[in-house]
Amino acid sequence: MILSGGAGARLWPVSREALPKPFIKLPDGETLLVKTMRRALGLADGNGILVVTNREYYFLTRGEYEPLGKTPPALDFLLEPVSRNTAPAICAAALHAAREHGDRTVLLVLPADHLIRDEEAFRDAVAEARKLAAEGWLVTFGIRPNRPETGFGYIEAGEALSTGAFNVKRFVEKPDLAAAKAYLAEGRYTWNSGMFCASAVSIIEAMRTHSPEVLCAVEATLAATDYDKVPRILAEGPFAKAPDVSFDYAVMEKAGKRAVVPANFDWNDIGSWSALAELTDADAQGNRVSGEAVLIDAKGCFVQSDRMVAAVGVEDLLIIDTPDALLVSRRERAQDVKTVVQRLKLVSHDSVRHHRTVHRPWGTYTVLEEGERFKIKRIVVRPGASLSLQMHHHRSEHWVVVSGMAKVQRDKEEIFVRPDESTYIRAGMAHRLSNPGAIDCVMIEVQAGDYVGEDDIVRIEDKYGRT
Amino acid sequence: MILSGGAGARLWPVSREALPKPFIKLPDGETLLVKTMRRALGLADGNGILVVTNREYYFLTRGEYEPLGKTPPALDFLLEPVSRNTAPAICAAALHAAREHGDRTVLLVLPADHLIRDEEAFRDAVAEARKLAAEGWLVTFGIRPNRPETGFGYIEAGEALSTGAFNVKRFVEKPDLAAAKAYLAEGRYTWNSGMFCASAVSIIEAMRTHSPEVLCAVEATLAATDYDKVPRILAEGPFAKAPDVSFDYAVMEKAGKRAVVPANFDWNDIGSWSALAELTDADAQGNRVSGEAVLIDAKGCFVQSDRMVAAVGVEDLLIIDTPDALLVSRRERAQDVKTVVQRLKLVSHDSVRHHRTVHRPWGTYTVLEEGERFKIKRIVVRPGASLSLQMHHHRSEHWVVVSGMAKVQRDKEEIFVRPDESTYIRAGMAHRLSNPGAIDCVMIEVQAGDYVGEDDIVRIEDKYGRT
Numbered sequence: 001m002i003l004s005g006g007a008g009a010r011l012w013p014v015s016r017e018a019l020p021k022p023f024i025k026l027p028d029g030e031t032l033l034v035k036t037m038r039r040a041l042g043l044a045d046g047n048g049i050l051v052v053t054n055r056e057y058y059f060l061t062r063g064e065y066e067p068l069g070k071t072p073p074a075l076d077f078l079l080e081p082v083s084r085n086t087a088p089a090i091c092a093a094a095l096h097a098a099r100e101h102g103d104r105t106v107l108l109v110l111p112a113d114h115l116i117r118d119e120e121a122f123r124d125a126v127a128e129a130r131k132l133a134a135e136g137w138l139v140t141f142g143i144r145p146n147r148p149e150t151g152f153g154y155i156e157a158g159e160a161l162s163t164g165a166f167n168v169k170r171f172v173e174k175p176d177l178a179a180a181k182a183y184l185a186e187g188r189y190t191w192n193s194g195m196f197c198a199s200a201v202s203i204i205e206a207m208r209t210h211s212p213e214v215l216c217a218v219e220a221t222l223a224a225t226d227y228d229k230v231p232r233i234l235a236e237g238p239f240a241k242a243p244d245v246s247f248d249y250a251v252m253e254k255a256g257k258r259a260v261v262p263a264n265f266d267w268n269d270i271g272s273w274s275a276l277a278e279l280t281d282a283d284a285q286g287n288r289v290s291g292e293a294v295l296i297d298a299k300g301c302f303v304q305s306d307r308m309v310a311a312v313g314v315e316d317l318l319i320i321d322t323p324d325a326l327l328v329s330r331r332e333r334a335q336d337v338k339t340v341v342q343r344l345k346l347v348s349h350d351s352v353r354h355h356r357t358v359h360r361p362w363g364t365y366t367v368l369e370e371g372e373r374f375k376i377k378r379i380v381v382r383p384g385a386s387l388s389l390q391m392h393h394h395r396s397e398h399w400v401v402v403s404g405m406a407k408v409q410r411d412k413e414e415i416f417v418r419p420d421e422s423t424y425i426r427a428g429m430a431h432r433l434s435n436p437g438a439i440d441c442v443m444i445e446v447q448a449g450d451y452v453g454e455d456d457i458v459r460i461e462d463k464y465g466r467t
Numbered sequence: 468m469i470l471s472g473g474a475g476a477r478l479w480p481v482s483r484e485a486l487p488k489p490f491i492k493l494p495d496g497e498t499l500l501v502k503t504m505r506r507a508l509g510l511a512d513g514n515g516i517l518v519v520t521n522r523e524y525y526f527l528t529r530g531e532y533e534p535l536g537k538t539p540p541a542l543d544f545l546l547e548p549v550s551r552n553t554a555p556a557i558c559a560a561a562l563h564a565a566r567e568h569g570d571r572t573v574l575l576v577l578p579a580d581h582l583i584r585d586e587e588a589f590r591d592a593v594a595e596a597r598k599l600a601a602e603g604w605l606v607t608f609g610i611r612p613n614r615p616e617t618g619f620g621y622i623e624a625g626e627a628l629s630t631g632a633f634n635v636k637r638f639v640e641k642p643d644l645a646a647a648k649a650y651l652a653e654g655r656y657t658w659n660s661g662m663f664c665a666s667a668v669s670i671i672e673a674m675r676t677h678s679p680e681v682l683c684a685v686e687a688t689l690a691a692t693d694y695d696k697v698p699r700i701l702a703e704g705p706f707a708k709a710p711d712v713s714f715d716y717a718v719m720e721k722a723g724k725r726a727v728v729p730a731n732f733d734w735n736d737i738g739s740w741s742a743l744a745e746l747t748d749a750d751a752q753g754n755r756v757s758g759e760a761v762l763i764d765a766k767g768c769f770v771q772s773d774r775m776v777a778a779v780g781v782e783d784l785l786i787i788d789t790p791d792a793l794l795v796s797r798r799e800r801a802q803d804v805k806t807v808v809q810r811l812k813l814v815s816h817d818s819v820r821h822h823r824t825v826h827r828p829w830g831t832y833t834v835l836e837e838g839e840r841f842k843i844k845r846i847v848v849r850p851g852a853s854l855s856l857q858m859h860h861h862r863s864e865h866w867v868v869v870s871g872m873a874k875v876q877r878d879k880e881e882i883f884v885r886p887d888e889s890t891y892i893r894a895g896m897a898h899r900l901s902n903p904g905a906i907d908c909v910m911i912e913v914q915a916g917d918y919v920g921e922d923d924i925v926r927i928e929d930k931y932g933r934t
Contacts, residue, residue, distance in 0.1 A: 012777075013775075013777070294807050294810045294811060296800075296803055296806050296807060296810075297800070297803075305793065307790075307791050307792055307793055308480075308791065308792040308793070308811070308816060308818050309792075309793045309794075309795070310479075310480070310792070310793070310794045310795070310796075310804070310807040310811075311794075311795045311796070312794070312795070312796035312797060312800045312803050312804060312806070312807060313796060313797035313799070313800035313803065314784070314795055314796070314797055317781070317795065319793075319795055321793060323774075324774050324775065325774055325775040325776075325777070326772065326774055326775070326776045326777070326786075326788060326793065327776075327777045327778075327779070328776070328777070328778045328779070328781055328784065328786055328795055329777075329778070329779035329780060329781070330779060330780035330781055332780070333763075333764070333779045333780035336763055336764075336779050336780065337777075337779060339763050339779070340761050340763060340777040340779060343761045343763075344761060344775070344777075349775060351775050368835045368836050368843060369835050369845060371869065371909070372870070373869060373870065373886070374869035374870075374909075374911070376835060376843065376845075376911055378836060378843075396887055398865075398867045398889050400865045400913040400915070402838065402840060402841035402913070402915055403839070403840065403841075419840070419915060420863055420915040420916070422865050422889065422891065422913075424889065442838070442841075444841070444843055444913045446867040446869070446889075446911045446913075448867070448869055448886060448887040449887070
């Protein structure tokens with residue numbers, strides 16, 4: 001089960017509400033979500049993957065999964081209509097797994113935004129956890145600390161259960177520096193990774209004892225959810241009533257039969273730009289550059305940009321550039337980037353929500369420029385995909401295909417538009433754009449009209465259920 | 468006479484070769500060049516303005532001058548085919564003035580990139596200088612130092628010539644800090660502003676004595692220059708042979724009858740981003756922002772950007788943003804921005820030469836996006852202006868008008884294209900775009916073809932002499 005909820009505000013301006021942390025491309029070109037999916041698929045006898053995420057990320061998540069292989073195990077979804085933290089999400093997954101696969105089903109809960117490089121050690125740890133889970137234990141994975149980190153919770157191990165697992169003595173919330181140093185020195189403390197392994201029935205029974213209000217709300221949610229509809233969206237009314245609590249707080253801190261498997265693998269939750277910077281190699285001055293940069297007397301800086309960046313005489317800066325927003329932060333203040341996002345939210349600044357490139361079920365569009373009475377977009381339609389049959393009241397659209405092939409419905413007429421050909425959709429005309437070809441269709445759209453807002457759209461028919 | 472040559476590399480990325488420092492818009496929306504022109508026009512009995520600049524800046528300079536008034540005095544040009552420093556430029560202006568207006572003509576030489584706010588004090592100083600110039604003096608304007616600046620040359624005043632002017636004892640090159648402090652304390656030293664006032668004949672005779680090789684080369688240049696052609700371009704062969712020396716070095720440091728008028732006006736040569744920052748008001752933390760920014764624990768920073776900029780925990784930074792290049796520099800390292808430009812020149816980086824918006828005699832174009840086999844431009848044609856009659860071998864062009872009115876010649880045919888209308892120019896077709904209207908014509912152009920470089924253009928006919 002992959003838990004894919006968090007916003008990753010600390011990774012603004014690259015992470016945004018419409019494309020949060022799990023979907024950010026790392027320096028190797030892959031997203032954290034794809035890496036998590038591949039890690040899950042690497043557990044040879046896994047029965048399949050269940051993703052619990054906000055319904056807004058359904059098409060994005062599928063878009064990440066599909067390239068992973070010709071016939072990967074089925075991808076199952078529980079879509080949240082509202083965000084309700086990890087306890088309701090894991091509870092829903094456990095009830096769903098019990099219903100679909102039997103209550104002895106073992107769930108491995110993986111947050112979508114962890115980076116683990118040693119897959120073999122990961123698989124060994126999971127094998128250990130799985131044995132214990134089958135015996136009724138709630139199993140956590142503890143990361144051996146290499147520094148007195150104050151940003152994570154800790155797990156204190158008790159007596160050994162096997163060569164690779166211990167009873168959990170207690171969970172400790174994020175400590176102060178003195179306590180963190182003591183935990184590091186002591187040796188029995190590990191970081192709480194947020195990954196779990198347990199059988200569906202163990203999770204359900206622990207919730208019944210320690211968090212009955214969550215269990216009750218989620219049971220009501222599943223009862224009210226339309227199981228035949230694809231994708232499956234949890235019923236909004238009852239789910240919204242579930243308490244907004246973490247699984248740690250609701251269950252793990254109180255439950256009885258808890259185990260910890262200390263991890264022998266590396267682990268990075270990419271919690272800030274400072275952590276993300278480490279994935280790019282440093283030069284002799286400690287500078288890390290992803291993109292094009294001229295650095296004059298700069299030290300310890302991380303630059304990520306698609307444009308030319310010049311830095312003169314600066315030290316320990318994070319310079320993170322996107323087409324519509326720029327972050328310049330001292331490296332040790334990387335945690336405070338979330339404060340920037342809070343401020344931007346107060347004024348509903350668009351850079352919190354969207355990138356200039358917006359993802360849609362059929363592909364993407366990028367606003368190249370917007371002026372008075374006009375807007376220019378680059379539209380990319382995936383092979384076989386199709387926009388809704390739609391109509392605009394206030395704008396007409398000029399379409400020029402620059403690569404691939406477009407099939408265009410204009411009222412009753414259907415035409416094909418090839419590279420260097422164009423067509424015109426006047427305001428009020430029902431129209432639909434499809435890509436019947438085998439490669440992406442790239443089109444430039446020039447909108448003209450009194451009003452060119454995204455909300456001037458009447459969807460007449462849509463294969464993605466958006467009418 | 469306005470001298471408009473310098474590149475202003477220290478003001479990269481806003482100042483670029485194709486749009487250098489005199490054309491940069493200040494926070495009040497005006498360029499340094501317009502301010503200099505207006506200052507010149509403010510001298511009530513000025514006979515007119517002569518601009519000496521590179522031929523590349525002719526249309527840009529005219530574009531700045533025209534909005535200044537309904538009937539400003541004629542604007543005369545001497546266009547340099549190559550840059551040759553101030554001695555050849557001032558020499559050419561003196562010979563030209565002597566030829567056109569008589570050798571007693573008094574020239575006031577104003578660099579195009581100075582900011583002076585107290586126009587009245589400026590006029591008083593010019594009146595004083597002018598009297599002396601008519602008596603045969605070479606007159607400089609000295610700026611009273613308010614700090615031990617090591618970036619300027621100094622002038623040491625000798626005995627008084629009048630209440631407002633002194634004999635020049637000596638010119639001093641840029642001093643070290645100790646010397647600069649001594650000059651500041653001493654009182655008889657002023658900064659060499661780079662402005663001069665002298666009669667044509669005084670300049671010519673001083674050059675004959677102290678810099679005959681410059682005079683000789685420039686005399687040959689004027690003799691070979693086609694005076695009937697508009698605009699007047701100095702003959703390239705002989706002008707290129709003129710020594711690349713400053714007027715200070717060639718003449719002023721050696722000449723006999725030299726005077727200095729200490730200025731009672733403010734003066735700023737906007738030599739770096741640090742100086743330009745001062746033109747924007749600071750908040751309580753000493754931050755100055757031109758654009759949209761969220762500052763968290765930032766102090767003493769200057770931010771100029773069209774995009775959202777967030778700065779966290781940073782001090783004394785210059786953050787200068789343009790659509791295709793970004794500068795982040797410590798404030799005290801502002802002078803070293805020229806090193807960035809030197810590095811970028813080594814790799815012929817486009818951000819040294821052009822902005823994304825390129826100025827043309829007929830208006831501007833902005834590259835919105837360039838991809839494989841396509842390029843998208845926003846084209847703005849000024850009222851009454853017209854692009855050349857041209858043809859492209861490798862690309863066709865789709866034109867959509869979004870505001871104003873376009874007249875389009877397609878081979879023999881001539882059509883009018885209105886907002887929300889489009890037309891198509893296929894590769895190989897002779898075509899011309901004009902704006903017959905009274906407001907700007909704004910058009911989106913989508914180019915498609917195997918090759919979309921700017922050099923695929925055959926100019927058949929051009930009203931700006933570019934065929």
